[in-house]
Amino acid sequence: MARRRRRGRAITGWIVLDKPVGMTSAEGVAAVKKLLDAQKAGHAGTLDPLADGILPIGLGRATKLMPWLVSASKEYVFTMIWGAETTTDDCEGEVLETSDHIPAEEELRAVLPRFVGRILQRPPRFSAVKIDGERAYERARAGEDIDARLTPREVEIHSLELIAHEPAERISRLKMVCGKGTYVRALVRDLARALQSRGHLGYLRRTRVGPFSEEEAVTLDRLREADPAERDSFVLPMTTALADIPALAVTDDEARRLLTGQTIRLPTETEGTMLLRNLARAPVALVEVHGGQARLVKNLATPMSRR
Structure with missing residues (x-):
């Protein structure tokens, strides 16, 4: 057919x-x-x-x-609104708890390092994580209390910076660089709680992806x-998209052997993921390199560059 x-x-x-x-x-x-x-x-x-x-x-x-x-890694700038925690951890949800306490700037700066590095984070109730095969937000919308079933997961936050703190307006502005699976809404919720207050996410902008x-x-x-x-x-x-990955040129014969499933030897001491290009600089493949031996991970060649 x-x-x-x-x-x-x-x-x-x-x-x-x-x-x-x-x-x-x-x-x-x-x-x-x-x-x-x-x-x-x-x-x-x-x-x-x-x-x-x-x-x-x-x-x-x-x-x-x-x-x-x-x-x-991804970079975000966001606004934290003090005084209320919501069902969705953002401004669309219903208010669950309130607090009149708004921490001083020094208090907020002092707690930020606790949220940098590998930390455990409980996903928001309204998130796409699955509970027994069903999305958490589907169960939350149905009125189910799922807090106890949302297992904290390890995420990585590379940096967390306070841009501005405006207690009179009940807002703080922050910038974060984080790894895969990090919820900004959950971070805001946990930051507020760590300071004996309550809060939720206001404005969110993603400023970088890789x-x-x-x-x-x-x-x-x-x-x-x-x-x-x-x-x-x-x-x-x-x-x-692979700008941060080391690259190396290979001959047409090396490319052919690699793309037909053979392991090839490369003149490099680099370990891990590498991008291979042909002599015309067209992408050939992503490979994993260990001890100079390259194993195919993803074929990136066009039909023309495979010849």
Whole structure:
């Protein structure tokens, strides 16, 4: 049976979308896919509808790199609202508990180091984590008390910085760099509790995902205004997502042997993940290197570069 041809263009690369508040990540992907007439598109890490900021969207073969980008570090700036904890840990939920205590700036700065490094974090009630195969938010919406069943998970926060503290306005502004699976809403809840207060998340913006930052970002309005040729100029190369991974060139013969399942030896002392390119600098594969031996992890070659 003949394979059905995909509609659209076989375009490969990344659009770094500056997603607006109110839009889901899936809606952002659909809009970009339509505007660029792309055959295939997907996002590298969900960004809540209530948040705005960086949403990397992979096109074509770039979607093969989603696992690496999803696991990359992320940077957020956010507003913490003091005085009330809510069912959703953000401004959309119902108030559960209140507190009149707003800590002094010195108190807040003093507690921040406790939340840096590998910490245990209980996910929010309204989150996508699963409890017996069902999403936590589905059980929470049904009125089930699930707090005791939300098991704390280890997450990593690389840095946490206070930008501004405004007690009169009952808000604080912070910046955080964190690893995969960290909930900003849960961090805000736990920060407030650590200071014998209550709080919830207000504004949230994601400012970086791995190597992608606001400098490369483009809004949907800007994409809509551009003509088709200009839209393509916003597409970044597929390997931009691997900017932090060491790269090495291989010959066509080495590439062929690797892509047919053989282990090859590389002239490097580097250990771990590496990007291999052919002599024309086209991406060939991601490999794991140990003791100079390279094992294929992900084939990135186009049919042309496999020859």
